[in-house]
Amino acid sequence: MTITLKNVSFSYAESLDDAVIKNLNFEIKSGECVVLVGESGCGKTTISKLINGLIPLYQSGTMAGDVLLGDKNTADMTLAEISRHVGSVFQNPRSQFFNIDTDSEIAFGCENLGMDPEEIRGRVNRVVKEFHIEHLAGRNIFHLSGGEKQKIACASVSATDPEIFVLDEPSANLDLKTVADLAEIIKFWKSRGKTVVIVEHRIHYLRNIADRICYVKDGQIQDEWTPTELEAKGPEYAASLGLRCMNLEQLKNKVPELAEGPEGSKVPAKRTLKESLLFNNLHFAYNRKFPVLDIPVLSLPRNQITAIIGHNGAGKSTLAQVLCGLRGTWRQKRKARKYGAYLIMQDVNHQLFTESVLEEVLLGMRPQNEKAALEILAGLNLDQYAHEHPMALSGGQKQRVAIGSGVSSGRDIVVFDEPTSGLDYRQMLAVSATLQKLATSGKTLLVITHDPEFILNCCQSVIRMEYGKIAEQYLLQGNQEKLIEAMLNV
Amino acid sequence: MDVGLAGTLFVSTMMLVSHVMPISVIFYYVMTTTKVNEFMAGMSKMHIPNKVTIPLAVMIRFFPTVFDEARDIGNAMRMRGIRLFSLRTLKNPLAILEYRLIPLLVSLTKIGDELSVAATTRGLSPETRRSCVVKIGFHVQDVAVFVYCIAVVVLFCSRSVT
Numbered sequence: 129m130t131i132t133l134k135n136v137s138f139s140y141a142e143s144l145d146d147a148v149i150k151n152l153n154f155e156i157k158s159g160e161c162v163v164l165v166g167e168s169g170c171g172k173t174t175i176s177k178l179i180n181g182l183i184p185l186y187q188s189g190t191m192a193g194d195v196l197l198g199d200k201n202t203a204d205m206t207l208a209e210i211s212r213h214v215g216s217v218f219q220n221p222r223s224q225f226f227n228i229d230t231d232s233e234i235a236f237g238c239e240n241l242g243m244d245p246e247e248i249r250g251r252v253n254r255v256v257k258e259f260h261i262e263h264l265a266g267r268n269i270f271h272l273s274g275g276e277k278q279k280i281a282c283a284s285v286s287a288t289d290p291e292i293f294v295l296d297e298p299s300a301n302l303d304l305k306t307v308a309d310l311a312e313i314i315k316f317w318k319s320r321g322k323t324v325v326i327v328e329h330r331i332h333y334l335r336n337i338a339d340r341i342c343y344v345k346d347g348q349i350q351d352e353w354t355p356t357e358l359e360a361k362g363p364e365y366a367a368s369l370g371l372r373c374m375n376l377e378q379l380k381n382k383v384p385e386l387a388e389g390p391e392g393s394k395v396p397a398k399r400t401l402k403e404s405l406l407f408n409n410l411h412f413a414y415n416r417k418f419p420v421l422d423i424p425v426l427s428l429p430r431n432q433i434t435a436i437i438g439h440n441g442a443g444k445s446t447l448a449q450v451l452c453g454l455r456g457t458w459r460q461k462r463k464a465r466k467y468g469a470y471l472i473m474q475d476v477n478h479q480l481f482t483e484s485v486l487e488e489v490l491l492g493m494r495p496q497n498e499k500a501a502l503e504i505l506a507g508l509n510l511d512q513y514a515h516e517h518p519m520a521l522s523g524g525q526k527q528r529v530a531i532g533s534g535v536s537s538g539r540d541i542v543v544f545d546e547p548t549s550g551l552d553y554r555q556m557l558a559v560s561a562t563l564q565k566l567a568t569s570g571k572t573l574l575v576i577t578h579d580p581e582f583i584l585n586c587c588q589s590v591i592r593m594e595y596g597k598i599a600e601q602y603l604l605q606g607n608q609e610k611l612i613e614a615m616l617n618v
Numbered sequence: 619m620d621v622g623l624a625g626t627l628f629v630s631t632m633m634l635v636s637h638v639m640p641i642s643v644i645f646y647y648v649m650t651t652t653k654v655n656e657f658m659a660g661m662s663k664m665h666i667p668n669k670v671t672i673p674l675a676v677m678i679r680f681f682p683t684v685f686d687e688a689r690d691i692g693n694a695m696r697m698r699g700i701r702l703f704s705l706r707t708l709k710n711p712l713a714i715l716e717y718r719l720i721p722l723l724v725s726l727t728k729i730g731d732e733l734s735v736a737a738t739t740r741g742l743s744p745e746t747r748r749s750c751v752v753k754i755g756f757h758v759q760d761v762a763v764f765v766y767c768i769a770v771v772v773l774f775c776s777r778s779v780t
Contacts, residue, residue: 211741479694
């Protein structure tokens with residue numbers, strides 16, 4: 129089924145003056161796999177919403193022009209009708225399932241279409257086989273990992289057998305291994321002659337799948353390449369447009385853009401007791417036989433940024449929680465309070481409570497000192513927002529407010545949980561810069577991440593975890609190749 | 619009989635527990651064992667319109683989310699050194715409520731919105747008639763339980779009257 133956008137303009141406001149999409153003409157042929165890339169706020173998600181009918185049928189705003197699915201105009205259809213032809217997968221795995229158990233979830237779309245129960249059962253079994261998710265059948269979705277949830281979402285959409293698939297940043301919350309599984313799923317759809325439209329920042333996994341990569345800027349398609357063309361232009365070219373790297377292998381020789389980092393980044397630090405922080409006996413288990421975390425000694429280079437990599441379920445988050453005193457025995461927790469690690473969560477909305485940015489920083493401060501708080505905010509380029517409500521800020525600013533609250537709590541170690549998930553290249557650089565500044569100001573940073581570009585830009589050493597243990601720990605300098613290999617083969 | 623202040627407090631707490639406990643137990647049981655699609659199928663068998671069923675179904679789906687989010691927020695608060703029972707919170711109990719509720723409401727609104735987007739793009743709408751994989755019906759077992767419950771209620775009422 130062909131998708132045609134004719135002279136489409138759209139604005140989230142009441143007039144078309146500041147439109148997100150301006151006079152867009154765009155055609156996606158049947159069976160094509162098209163990737164929309166571009167910096168945050170360029171309008172690529174809006175294009176995906178135009179295709180799955182959320183605009184104009186769900187989202188309020190002003191629209192001009194026509195979107196045709198085959199020869200039908202989406203404006204004349206209902207969302208239920210469109211859902212027969214277009215299946216959508218979204219970014220956040222937590223908020224896109226409607227049922228509590230996996231089986232009902234996969235059947236959900238078919239049930240909504242009023243299909244015959246026998247037919248639905250057949251389809252569910254077929255999809256489970258096609259996606260190799262037999263081990264997920266009959267499970268509670270709340271107990272699944274993000275990657276598993278995303279697979280269920282894909283399976284559920286696939287069960288209704290639509291001609292078009294629209295995916296909005298499906299990989300944002302996934303590790304590289306799950307991303308590879310996602311690539312397999314998209315490849316499978318493509319082999320069945322389906323049309324696939326993907327909005328994405330991380331594009332490396334689509335290297336062998338995508339037919340076209342369309343660069344969206346200011347609500348227009350500004351440029352278009354095949355994956356091979358974009359790869360040939362190199363990661364520097366992609367970075368200049370604010371795009372992520374097309375081929376991770378190319379990063380092996382890349383020089384970090386933020387070379388003027390803290391002193392320690394150039395001279396590899398000697399691991400002596402003075403220069404590293406040592407932690408003993410980091411253990412955690414739900415059950416004696418299967419420890420989730422089993423680290424006898426952890427040494428963190430002081431005032432440096434250390435990345436923790438490893439696949440989902442390797443114990444990275446548990447390590448962070450034990451270090452921050454959120455999990456473990458009361459003795460571990462008491463110890464954690466003493467040496468103090470502060471966690472910046474992946475969803476920073478969870479840790480902003482108060483009515484103003486300044487109050488947020490003051491809250492954890494003992495004794496409270498407004499002048500010192502303002503200094504912290506100035507260091508994070510937030511001084512002009514001191515009296516704004518934290519929830520009114522952008523994602524990146526919110527993250528910096530959370531960092532500010534961590535700094536003001538006086539804890540020396542700051543742990544980040546996936547600080548760059550779903551960010552474009554420039555936002556990722558901004559986060560790297562903030563982290564480096566924090567490290568120079570005397571904090572020791574630990575970053576859980578699946579983002580190799582980010583690690584190469586700002587981390588000094590890497591810890592790879594496996595089955596709750598530290599598999600290896602090395603300095604990044606000179607080991608870039610090893611890192612990329614490890615991340616690609618997790 | 620004079621039981622003193624402590625005794626009165628104890629008795630009234632126990633009264634509260636014994637009255638609230640059955641309700642919460644039933645609530646917990648219903649929420650954890652009812653599958654959303656079974657619930658929707660049952661409701662549509664009873665000819666209750668989708669406009670009523672869908673919001674109720676969303677509610678079942680939403681409870682585990684509320685607990686998940688609340689736990690994350692509680693963790694964040696603990697890191698800031700704000701605990702539920704401390705000198706500071708006793709001085710200002712309203713602030714603690716605010717700190718807990720604001721982030722919870724913000725993230726729940728966001729999740730609620732994303733959830734309804736996901737459900738509508740997958741064809742859930744009040745106008746169309748759904749089918750259901752699970753067979754739901756009113757059988758002998760249901761009649762038996764129904765009769766039993768009514769009998770208990772009648773017995774209880776008649777005893778408390780006499």
